[in-house]
Amino acid sequence: MKKILEIGLGVVTGIGGFLEAGSLATAAQAGAEFGYQLLWAIALGTLCVIVLVEMSGRLAAVSHHTVVDAVRERFGIHAFMVPLITVLLVSLITLGAELGGVCMALQLATGIAFQWWAVPVVVVAWALLWRGSFGLIEQGVSLLGLVTVSFLVAAIRQHPSAPAVAAALVPRLPDHEPARYGFLAVSILGASLTPYVFYFYSSGAIEDRWTRGHLWINRVVATMGMGFGGLLSAAVLVLAALVFHPRGVRVDSYAQIGRLMTEALGDWGFPLFVLSLGIACFGAALEISLTIAYMIAQGFGWNWGENVKPRDAARFSAVYTLALVLATALVVIGVDPLRLTNISMALTAVTLPVAALPFLVLMNDRHYLGPHVNGRLANVVVVLVVVLAAIVAVVALPLQLMGG
Amino acid sequence: MRLVHDLLDIQILDARRRRAGKVDDILLEIRAGRPPRVAAIEIGALTLARRLHPWLGSLAARWAQRAGPAAPHAVRIPWTAVRRIERRQIHLRIQATATPLWSLEGWLAKLYTHIPGSGR
Numbered sequence: 274m275k276k277i278l279e280i281g282l283g284v285v286t287g288i289g290g291f292l293e294a295g296s297l298a299t300a301a302q303a304g305a306e307f308g309y310q311l312l313w314a315i316a317l318g319t320l321c322v323i324v325l326v327e328m329s330g331r332l333a334a335v336s337h338h339t340v341v342d343a344v345r346e347r348f349g350i351h352a353f354m355v356p357l358i359t360v361l362l363v364s365l366i367t368l369g370a371e372l373g374g375v376c377m378a379l380q381l382a383t384g385i386a387f388q389w390w391a392v393p394v395v396v397v398a399w400a401l402l403w404r405g406s407f408g409l410i411e412q413g414v415s416l417l418g419l420v421t422v423s424f425l426v427a428a429i430r431q432h433p434s435a436p437a438v439a440a441a442l443v444p445r446l447p448d449h450e451p452a453r454y455g456f457l458a459v460s461i462l463g464a465s466l467t468p469y470v471f472y473f474y475s476s477g478a479i480e481d482r483w484t485r486g487h488l489w490i491n492r493v494v495a496t497m498g499m500g501f502g503g504l505l506s507a508a509v510l511v512l513a514a515l516v517f518h519p520r521g522v523r524v525d526s527y528a529q530i531g532r533l534m535t536e537a538l539g540d541w542g543f544p545l546f547v548l549s550l551g552i553a554c555f556g557a558a559l560e561i562s563l564t565i566a567y568m569i570a571q572g573f574g575w576n577w578g579e580n581v582k583p584r585d586a587a588r589f590s591a592v593y594t595l596a597l598v599l600a601t602a603l604v605v606i607g608v609d610p611l612r613l614t615n616i617s618m619a620l621t622a623v624t625l626p627v628a629a630l631p632f633l634v635l636m637n638d639r640h641y642l643g644p645h646v647n648g649r650l651a652n653v654v655v656v657l658v659v660v661l662a663a664i665v666a667v668v669a670l671p672l673q674l675m676g677g
Numbered sequence: 678m679r680l681v682h683d684l685l686d687i688q689i690l691d692a693r694r695r696r697a698g699k700v701d702d703i704l705l706e707i708r709a710g711r712p713p714r715v716a717a718i719e720i721g722a723l724t725l726a727r728r729l730h731p732w733l734g735s736l737a738a739r740w741a742q743r744a745g746p747a748a749p750h751a752v753r754i755p756w757t758a759v760r761r762i763e764r765r766q767i768h769l770r771i772q773a774t775a776t777p778l779w780s781l782e783g784w785l786a787k788l789y790t791h792i793p794g795s796g797r
Contacts (some may be wrong), residue, residue: 337764345699346686346765350728353686404794573725574688574699576782584795585695587785 280493286411287498288505289418293557294374295367295464295618296506297550298611301530303457304513305522306450309433309441312510314458316442318465319503321658323496324651325629328636329471330491333478336641340475341571343641344631356631357572359624360468361565367467367617368561368596369603372398373610374554377527382547391604395597398558402593407480407579410563414556421505421553423545427537428508431515438511455669460615462662463622465503468629469564476567480580488645512537527611562600566593619673622666629659678762680715689720689754689767697773701725704753715756718767720778722749746784750777 303311329340336343345353375394376387401410447454483491509530516536517524524530527550534542563579570577570589583590603613633655636647678684680703691697698720706716723741726749727734741748754776760768773779789795 342688346688349681349686350701350725354729400794403792404797570696573722574696574720576696582795582797583792584786584789587782587789590789591785 276490280490282412283490283494284497284501285419286415287494288501289415289421290411290556290560291499291502292418292421292424292505292509292549292553293464294370294550294554294610294614295460295467295621297374297509297530297553298524298527298614299457299460299464299618300506300509301513301517301533302524302615303461304510304515305517305524306457307447307454308514308518309437309511310445310447311454311457311461312438312441312507313444314461315465315503315507315510317444317658318462319499319506321462321654322465322470322503323499324654325466325471325632326474326499327492327495328632328647328651328655329475330478330483330495331488331645332636332641333475334483334485334487334491335643335645337479338641339479339567339571340472340632340635341568343635345572347635347638347641348631352631353572356627357568359627360472361568363617363620363624364467364469364561364565364568365596365600366603366613366620367469368558368565368600369608370610370614370617371554371558371561372597372600373604373608373613374527375551375558376604377610378547378551378554381528381531381543381550387610388605388607391601394555395601398555398562399594399597402559402562402579403583403590405579407477410559410579411477414552414559417552418556420545421549423534423538423549424505424512425508427534427542428512428515430537431512433511433515452669452672455665456619456673459622459662459666459669460618461506462658463618463620463625463666465506466625466629466658466662467618467621468625469561471632472568473560473564476564476571476577480578485645509533525611558600562593562596565596566590619666619670622662623670625659626663629655683765684715684718684762684767687762687765687767689718689769691769691773692760692771694768695773697769697776697778698752700767702728717753717755718759719751719753721751723751727751746780748780750780752777 300315332343333339344356372391372394373387376390379390380387512533516533531543531546534546536542538545566589567577569592575588576586577589578586633652635641637652639646685700685703687700689697689700700718701721701724702719703715704717704719705713707713723737726737737749741750754769758769758771760770774783
């Protein structure tokens with residue numbers, strides 16, 4: 274019974290926590306500009322994130338090491354600094370994008386410009402981290418995050434054609450604007466595969482004291498949680514493909530994404546959208562702040578844990594405080610949140626190999642995993658998707674920047 | 678035991694299971710006519726900076742002289758203070774709070790007493 278509850282909670286956490294600024298914005302842009310065509314990128318990204326999240330849970334359950342602990346130990350300090358610094362920088366920008374998303378939701382709700390919301394939002398986020406436990410943060414926010422299921426309801430109400438959706442799961446070359454197509458494909462992969470997700474998950478598994486007995490729970494939670502989460506991203510894309518694509522509307526603000534929901538759900542659409550955007554981005558902001566603190570504390574061996582009192586993990590709490598302050602600066606100076614989101618997702622894709630490949634080597638090391646090392650399929654999926662995302666990013670990013 | 682593979686960069690826990698840093702460096706004692714042995718482990722940002730790059734090391738050393746509680750340090754823990762190594766973690770006999778390992782942690786914790794909720 275306890276295990277079933279644990280699985281249920283885990284899956285809900287996955288679903289409620291999946292959608293955030295990055296996946297929401299990139300899916301809406303892709304649907305508006307290319308119809309269903311980019312659905313394959315969401316499917317591929319979701320498959321890969323299922324594999325990566327399952328891996329990080331398995332590592333924690335078997336070796337009692339988080340990804341960060343194990344990477345430093347296995348590769349030494351020199352090699353460790355490269356992923357650490359890269360992921361930290363990208364995570365800070367992503368944190369700015371998520372905080373911007375929350376502020377944007379508040380702007381849409383009240384009419385007061387988003388910059389003004391930055392400080393109140395960050396104070397509430399910090400207070401939750403300071404006073405809340407890991408369970409409260411993870412499960413509380415994810416339960417509220419279930420409001421994002423409204424995107425799925427909205428998409429279904431627009432009656433998408435099943436054969437057309439299925440056909441788009443096969444990757445195809447675009448019929449127009451190949452650079453933009455590549456850029457969006459990469460941003461979608463970046464949004465599904467943000468490294469903070471698997472760093473966070475492995476730290477959570479340690480906080481919850483997982484053992485080998487959790488291996489099957491881990492598999493179910495990773496597959497169903499991330500799988501259904503990916504379905505929500507797909508729903509946003511489908512909705513945009515049905516509402517915006519025929520009219521040639523391009524998504525260049527969060528307010529516009531809100532119109533998707535009004536179209537599908539009438540009067541309920543707008544409030545549901547504002548709630549979804551605000552809660553999803555707020556949840557992601559909490560998780561990213563924690564992940565930044567986890568990474569630094571674990572990298573240097575400091576006492577860490579969201580279940581520990583702040584004064585007993587003093588440097589750890591100082592890190593998330595500092596991260597929130599730095600990221601807020603991005604919002605206060607008025608960088609457009611949607612723009613920030615797009616930049617952070619593309620950067621994530623470019624830097625993905627740096628974060629994921631050392632982790633993959635580790636997952637094949639019997640010193641850590643004994644008989645539970647990766648199978649060939651997991652290795653192939655991760656290498657293929659990560660390298661593909663990075664290559665397309667390197668090609669498409671300069672083209673997009675020059676063109677846009 | 679392979680020193681670099683099994684000892685360098687692993688987690689250190691103090692006598693009360695508080696995470697007290699990673700093994701940032703290993704000090705060997707050379708003995709005439711007998712094999713060298715591990716004399717101490719070294720922990721701290723100063724050690725880490727030196728290991729990353731000599732230039733970074735001297736920069737950190739200069740900073741260390743005037744940074745107060747946040748100063749990077751290089752703390753040597755004698756091998757005799759190690760109780761056991763288990764699951765790639767070093768368990769110490771001593772409490773980290775009694776060493777410079779805890780200087781920044783302790784200073785911040787004291788600062789936090791002014792903020793409600795620091796002890797939840």
